[in-house]
Amino acid sequence: GAGVSQTPSNKVTEKGKYVELRCDPISGHTALYWYRQSLGQGPEFLIYFQGTGAADDSGLPNDRFFAVRPEGSVSTLKIQRTERGDSAVYLCASSLRARGPYNEQFFGPGTRLTVL
Amino acid sequence: AQTVTQSQPEMSVQEAETVTLSCTYDTSESDYYLFWYKQPPSRQMILVIRQEAYKQQNATENRFSVNFQKAAKSFSLKISDSQLGDAAMYFCAYRSAEQAGNNRKLIWGLGTSLAVNP
Numbered sequence: 001g002a003g004v005s006q007t008p009s010n011k012v013t014e015k016g017k018y019v020e021l022r023c024d025p026i027s028g029h030t031a032l033y034w035y036r037q038s039l040g041q042g043p044e045f046l047i048y049f050q051g052t053g054a055a056d057d058s059g060l061p062n063d064r065f066f067a068v069r070p071e072g073s074v075s076t077l078k079i080q081r082t083e084r085g086d087s088a089v090y091l092c093a094s095s096l097r098a099r100g101p102y103n104e105q106f107f108g109p110g111t112r113l114t115v116l
Numbered sequence: 117a118q119t120v121t122q123s124q125p126e127m128s129v130q131e132a133e134t135v136t137l138s139c140t141y142d143t144s145e146s147d148y149y150l151f152w153y154k155q156p157p158s159r160q161m162i163l164v165i166r167q168e169a170y171k172q173q174n175a176t177e178n179r180f181s182v183n184f185q186k187a188a189k190s191f192s193l194k195i196s197d198s199q200l201g202d203a204a205m206y207f208c209a210y211r212s213a214e215q216a217g218n219n220r221k222l223i224w225g226l227g228t229s230l231a232v233n234p
Contacts, residue, residue, distance in 0.1 A: 042207050042224030089159060105222065107161035
């Protein structure tokens with residue numbers, strides 16, 4: 001595709017429910033990143049994939065959050081037992097490589113998650 | 117740990133004028149990247165300009181330029197000939213260089229909301 005896409009654009013759920021957020025990176029990009037942006041804040045890093053493996057998941061806030069990238073392309077961020085504090089915009093980015101001169105991160109439009 | 121500080125929550129500029137957005141950062145690393153991103157209401161982060169710390173020359177991209185002061189840990193963005201389309205949130209971000217292991221994440225400031233007045 002032309003850019004990073006994320007679905008859904010908006011997601012409203014109830015406290016305690018399970019949600020999945022999807023990210024389609026730019027074709028050929030090997031690195032994929034998830035960030036969370038709360039209202040009035042800058043993005044916060046969650047997890048980064050190089051290929052299929054999570055190279056750094058130090059930003060995941062707790063074990064309710066999990067992400068996968070089984071074929072090294074599409075990634076899914078999964079949140080169990082959602083809490084109101086999980087409400088935020090979840091941003092996905094991809095880069096051609098994670099290192100070297102082609103490490104620019106291109107961002108998708110984000111998924112706005114609202115937990116009621 | 118690295119931190120990024122943007123001390124101007126809001127700024128405004130007249131169309132066609134020049135505005136400077138401030139950013140300071142804290143790090144003990146000697147090699148790193150600095151970025152300015154623009155986030156319009158559509159939420160999509162767009163890279164405006166990047167600076168590699170080992171390069172002394174300030175980066176420039178058309179109407180956008182930076183003033184990188186490594187010793188002072190300062191990285192300001194200057195927007196010349198401001199246009200209505202420049203109105204957005206602007207975020208300063210830091211990233212460690214490759215030799216810092218697997219640390220590829222961007223560390224962000226809180227952002228500056230820029231209004232452009234016609």
